[in-house]
Amino acid sequence: MIKKDILLFISDAKTLLVLAVLAILCVTGIFIARGASSPTNITVGVVDLEQSGRSEMVKTYFAENEDFKSFITVTEGTEEEIRELFDRGGLDFYFVIPENFTDEMIRMKNTPLKAVVNSTDKAKAAIYGALLESYSRYITSVEVNVESLTFSMREEGYDPSLIKEKNVEISFDLVFTALGKDGFFERIPYDRMASLPLTDHYIYSVLILLVLYAGMLTGYAVLLERKSGVRARLVSCGISPFRQIVSKVVVYGTLMTAAFIAVVSVMKAFGNIEFTFGAGVYLTFMIYGSCIIFSITALVIRSRNGYCFFSNMAILLMTVLGGGIIPVMYLPGALSSFAQYMPAYRFITFILTR
Amino acid sequence: MGAFLLRLKLLLADRIASVCYVLCVIVMVSVFLNMNIHASETSRVPVGVVCESESQIAQRLKNALLESDALRVTCGTMDELEELLMDGYIGSIFIIGDEYEEKLKNGIKEDLIKVITPSDDTSSIVVQDIVAGYMMYDVCYYRTYDVYSSLPAETGREDDNAGGVDRMTASEYYDYVAKLAENPMYGFEFDIEYIDIDRSDNKNVNITVAMIYRQIIAGLIGMLLMVLVVCGCNGFALEKGLSIDKRRKTVGRSYARDHMLEMLAVLVYLTPAVLLSSLIMLGESGMGGASFIFLIGEAFCAFFILLCFVLAKITGSASSYQLVGTIVCLVFGACGFISTFSAVTGDTVLGGTPVALYIKGFADMLV
Numbered sequence: 001m002i003k004k005d006i007l008l009f010i011s012d013a014k015t016l017l018v019l020a021v022l023a024i025l026c027v028t029g030i031f032i033a034r035g036a037s038s039p040t041n042i043t044v045g046v047v048d049l050e051q052s053g054r055s056e057m058v059k060t061y062f063a064e065n066e067d068f069k070s071f072i073t074v075t076e077g078t079e080e081e082i083r084e085l086f087d088r089g090g091l092d093f094y095f096v097i098p099e100n101f102t103d104e105m106i107r108m109k110n111t112p113l114k115a116v117v118n119s120t121d122k123a124k125a126a127i128y129g130a131l132l133e134s135y136s137r138y139i140t141s142v143e144v145n146v147e148s149l150t151f152s153m154r155e156e157g158y159d160p161s162l163i164k165e166k167n168v169e170i171s172f173d174l175v176f177t178a179l180g181k182d183g184f185f186e187r188i189p190y191d192r193m194a195s196l197p198l199t200d201h202y203i204y205s206v207l208i209l210l211v212l213y214a215g216m217l218t219g220y221a222v223l224l225e226r227k228s229g230v231r232a233r234l235v236s237c238g239i240s241p242f243r244q245i246v247s248k249v250v251v252y253g254t255l256m257t258a259a260f261i262a263v264v265s266v267m268k269a270f271g272n273i274e275f276t277f278g279a280g281v282y283l284t285f286m287i288y289g290s291c292i293i294f295s296i297t298a299l300v301i302r303s304r305n306g307y308c309f310f311s312n313m314a315i316l317l318m319t320v321l322g323g324g325i326i327p328v329m330y331l332p333g334a335l336s337s338f339a340q341y342m343p344a345y346r347f348i349t350f351i352l353t354r
Numbered sequence: 355m356g357a358f359l360l361r362l363k364l365l366l367a368d369r370i371a372s373v374c375y376v377l378c379v380i381v382m383v384s385v386f387l388n389m390n391i392h393a394s395e396t397s398r399v400p401v402g403v404v405c406e407s408e409s410q411i412a413q414r415l416k417n418a419l420l421e422s423d424a425l426r427v428t429c430g431t432m433d434e435l436e437e438l439l440m441d442g443y444i445g446s447i448f449i450i451g452d453e454y455e456e457k458l459k460n461g462i463k464e465d466l467i468k469v470i471t472p473s474d475d476t477s478s479i480v481v482q483d484i485v486a487g488y489m490m491y492d493v494c495y496y497r498t499y500d501v502y503s504s505l506p507a508e509t510g511r512e513d514d515n516a517g518g519v520d521r522m523t524a525s526e527y528y529d530y531v532a533k534l535a536e537n538p539m540y541g542f543e544f545d546i547e548y549i550d551i552d553r554s555d556n557k558n559v560n561i562t563v564a565m566i567y568r569q570i571i572a573g574l575i576g577m578l579l580m581v582l583v584v585c586g587c588n589g590f591a592l593e594k595g596l597s598i599d600k601r602r603k604t605v606g607r608s609y610a611r612d613h614m615l616e617m618l619a620v621l622v623y624l625t626p627a628v629l630l631s632s633l634i635m636l637g638e639s640g641m642g643g644a645s646f647i648f649l650i651g652e653a654f655c656a657f658f659i660l661l662c663f664v665l666a667k668i669t670g671s672a673s674s675y676q677l678v679g680t681i682v683c684l685v686f687g688a689c690g691f692i693s694t695f696s697a698v699t700g701d702t703v704l705g706g707t708p709v710a711l712y713i714k715g716f717a718d719m720l721v
Contacts, residue, residue, distance in 0.1 A: 021681065087551055112545035119548035126565045130424060131480075132544045137487035139542040140535075145494040148531040149502055152522065158505070170501050174494050177463055181486040182479070184493070186465035193440055195475035206688065213680055220673055305371035305588050308676060312581045313378035316574075320385060325691065326570055328442050329400045332392035335385065336443065349442060352472070 005251035008221075042072045045082040045094030050101045086116065093117040093128050138181070142174040194352050203273060204351060205324035208344040211260070211283065212318065215290025216311045218252040219298035223307055226298070245295050253288040260287065274351070282350050286343055318342050357612040361619035364589060375582070379627045382578050386634050389571050397567040398426040399481050402435035402447040409455040411492055416450060418488040425484060439470070446471040446478040448485060458496045466493070491535070499527055565720065568635065569694050572716035575631045576709040577687040579651060582627055583658040584679035586620045590666035591675035599667075617659045624655055635720060643719035650715040657708060 075085065082094050096114040098104075115132055119125040149170055153163045196204075222245060225231045234244055260283060267273045294311060301307045319325060321335055322342025331339065339345040366372055389396070405416045419427045428435065428444060438444045449468040457466055466489065471478045503521075522530060593599060603609065632648035639647060662679060669675040690709025 086549075089551055112543065114547065115544045116547045116549060119550045120552050125548055129546060129548075131483070132546060134424070134484050134487045136543050138490050141490035141494045143542055144491070144531060144535045145498040148527075148534050149498050151534065152502060152527070152530060153505070156520070162505075166501060166505070170498055173497055173501075177493060177497060178490060180463070181490070182482065183464045184466045184486055184489055185469045185482050186467070188468055188470050189473040189475075190436075190439065190470050191473055193472040195472035202688070202691070206684065209684065217673070217677065220676060224673065301370060301374070303368050303370035303374075304592070304672065305368050305585060306374045308585045308588055309371055309374035309378055309582075312585055312680075313374070313382060313578075316577060316581055317382065317385065320574060323442065325574060326389075326567075329444060330396050330567070332388055332396050335388060340441075345442070349440075352442070353440065 002247050002251055005247050006255075009251060009255060043091045044072055044074050045085060045091045046074060046076045047079045047082050047094065047096040048076065049079075049099045050097045052102055086118065089118070089120075091118065092124065138178045142171075142178055145174060146171050192353065196348070196352055200273065201327065201348065203267070204348050205319065205344055207260075207264070207283070208286070208322070208324060208347050209315065209319055211256075211286050211290050212315045212343065214252070214256040214260075214287055215292075215294035216315065218248055218256075218291040219294030219296075219307065219311065220304075221252065222248055222295045223298040223302075223304060226302070227304065245299075249288065249291040249295055253291045256291070257284045257287050279347075279351055282347065286347065290343070319344055322346075323348065355615065358615040358619045361589070361616040362623060365586065365619070365623045371585075375585070375627075379578075379582070379630060383627075383630045383634060386571055386574060386578075386631070390568065390634055390638075393564040393567045393571070395426065397564040398422075398424055399484070400426045400428070400444045401481055401485075402428050402430065402438060402444045404432050404435060404447060404449045405429065407450055407452050407454050411455045411458065412450045415454075415488060415492070419448075419485065422484065422488065425481070439472070446475070446481060458492055461497055461500050463493055463497070495528065495531055498531075499524060502527060565717065566694075568638065568720055569713050569717050570691070571634070572713045573687070573690045573694060573709060575634065575651075575716070576654065576690055576712045577683060578631065579624070579628065579655055580658055580683045580686060580709070582624050583620070583655055583662055584676070584683060586624055587659060587662035587666055587679075588672060588675070590616075590663055591669060591672045594666055594669075595671050613663065617656075617663055620659050621652065621656055625652070628652055628655055635716075639719045646719050647716055650712060654708065654712050 075082070075091065077085070079096065082091070085091050086094055094116050096116075098113070101113065117125050117128050117132075146167060150163055150167050153166065225244070231241060231244060235241060261280065264273075264275050264280070264283075268275045297311060297314075298307055301310055319342075321331070321338045322328075322344030323331065323336075323339055324342075324344035328336050328339045328345055401419075403416055403419055405412055407413075416429065419425055420429070428438060430438075432447070432449070435444065435447045439447060447470040449470065451468065454466060467485070469478065469482060503524075505521075507521075602612070628651040629648060632644050632651050635647070636644045661682065665678050665682065666675050669678050686707060686709045689707035690713055693707065693710035694713055
């Protein structure tokens with residue numbers, strides 16, 4: 001039986017060719033995904049209509065801050081120049097600092113700081129919007145506290161020169177406190193768990209998707225034998241249906257595992273993907289498990305079209321619920337409770353746990 | 355019309371396939387609908403908070419984080435949250451320690467809160483920025499109070515009464531600042547204007563983080579439609595394998611016209627699924643938007659039916675067709691998602707691929 005199934009598998013040149021193409025696509029996809037994931041600079045424009053010492057101070061801070069420079073490129077210019085650059089798609093967003101912005105702020109006149117965001121890409125625009133909202137909270141905190149000190153000193157009758165001196169002192173202090181906000185946190189890496197970049201997350205998800213499709217292919221082979229009457233003929237020769245399915249699972253499972261190990265080895269060697277021996281064993285069990293489940297499905301669903309509809313949808317559903325497309329933490333509560341039963345979730349959790 | 359009706363009858367006559375089709379579409383659409391209903395909540399970043407301090411300031415920070423629009427906070431003990439972190443349900447844990455208030459009062463602005471993240475994680479820096487926004491008020495308050503309390507007792511003015519000023523206590527000063535903060539004139543906000551430089555009519559639209567989540571749902575709907583098309587066109591591959599095409603030629607049927615009608619029949623067969631999927635975001639897109647989404651869904655399916663028809667004729671066997679169809683779904687699906695995520699992290703790539711275009715068309719209707 002096993003010899004027959006091996007011969008059947010390797011004699012189907014078209015399927016083998018398609019599998020080879022799939023393997024090449026997998027490896028190529030990884031390199032494309034790796035290229036796509038490298039972040040590019042955010043381009044920001046600044047129109048400074050104020051041109052005061054304070055606005056200069058903030059601009060100089062950002063211009064000289066190495067961390068900031070590594071992911072943001074700031075371009076300064078007149079409103080016309082910046083708008084022209086924005087319209088050509090050269091900027092992600094730009095600010096207009098109005099005339100007398102700081103003075104009016106001190107006088108409790110909150111002149112809004114105009115921010116124009118390029119919304120051609122909705123996802124990007126949403127991120128920038130959320131970021132600006134968070135920064136507005138910083139500015140409000142600084143502003144309220146600086147003004148509180150000034151007002152209280154005024155009410156208590158302090159000398160205007162002392163009020164001004166303290167205002168400048170606290171303004172500088174709070175602005176730089178806000179800019180140095182990263183220091184508020186003491187980061188402690190959790191050694192029992194690794195982080196997973198988004199690209200790697202999708203690479204592992206695709207791997208599990210392919211494992212499931214390997215199972216579907218096994219089930220399809222079982223279904224075809226049944227439809228063409230081969231199964232009935234083998235039964236008449238004394239080979240039980242159980243033996244037939246075991247043979248199919250062993251042959252397809254073993255050959256698919258070999259193919260997966262080859263692809264994963266290339267990915268590990270050239271794509272810098274972390275893949276341990278334990279993960280390989282885990283993947284092998286998943287391949288055999290998937291072959292068994294889909295072979296049973298093929299016994300239950302007798303229509304070829306029905307099997308295709310059901311299996312494809314089951315795979316898509318398992319991938320979604322297992323956090324293969326949207327990480328589990330971002331799934332609604334009702335859906336995320338199913339995650340622990342899904343292969344994608346199990347595999348990714350296994351990879352991350354140390 | 356004969357070819358159209360025949361294909362439609364063939365598709366509907368396969369009762370098992372039709373039942374699977376209906377069940378699968380209902381289940382998938384329900385899942386996507388659930389995801390869309392909770393999009394605003396689930397698009398918030400999930401974090402855990404351990405509040406070890408009973409002080410008013412620590413509790414206030416905890417409550418502010420719980421009410422945050424950007425974060426989905428789970429409070430609990432370290433053990434509970436560690437388990438959630440290991441299971442992937444939260445991305446980081448913020449620990450507000452016992453000494454939080456004390457540090458603030460002493461003017462310390464470093465290491466106020468511990469953040470536990472998976473090793474090598476960099477994404478939580480964005481979350482830190484959000485949390486810092488909620489801490490900023492108290493940090494600034496204590497630094498300012500420090501300056502206030504160190505002011506000279508004498509005001510220094512010539513008309514000053516001897517004996518100095520009547521200084522506010524810490525709690526009085528806190529109430530004083532809080533009263534000022536309530537003044538609407540102090541709520542600084544950016545005047546954000548969104549401009550789509552490709553579409554001059556698309557100005558000042560409402561864009562939220564939930565939009566990213568909905569774009570992913572749109573990508574999933576695109577994948578669902580692709581998979582349905584691949585399954586719906588299975589008959590073409592089966593007939594090619596059984597040489598029915600050749601037999602048709604011998605009876606002189608018009609090859610191109612018949613196939614066009616058959617493809618139209620597959621499109622009609624899949625139309626209920628397209629219609630249901632276009633209604634998933636009816637609340638966000640409105641009736642006009644849903645109609646447009648339905649139309650782009652139909653166009654998307656028509657394109658894939660044509661593609662699958664060609665694939666079925668090239669592959670010639672049902673099993674090869676299924677494999678190739680799967681590859682096409684995976685490749686185009688992956689391109690769509692890569693396009694969406696690449697736009698978030700840098701320059702958009704693969705934006706011209708079908709699923710990416712479908713997502714873009716979908717997203718345009720949601721703003």
